[in-house]
Amino acid sequence: MLFHVRMDVRLPHDLDPDAKAEIIAREKAYAQELQRSGKWPQIWRIVGEYANISIFDVESNDELHTLLSGLPLFQYMDIEVTPLAKHPSDIKD
């Protein structure tokens, strides 16, 4: 199942710089591991925003929820999920 996910990051302005660097490093490691697993095949920066558009390829809504809620930055994100289905005009496969 494919999902389009938008993540807007809203870090507190008063977050300690070392804590900020540490949580961002953990976020990167977590995201790169999921990319290597094939569950997070695309991640794109939205130009001019601290936000990304990602594509997830997972087995279920529950799996996606587990992965998203495991993001180190989860508590600092607004997340919008759009489930994707094959378009009838798509010529692939």
Ligand SMILES: O=C(O)CC1=CCC(=O)O1
């Ligand atoms: O910077 C972001 O868009 C938040 C984020 C998600 C995965 C990652 O590495 O950073």
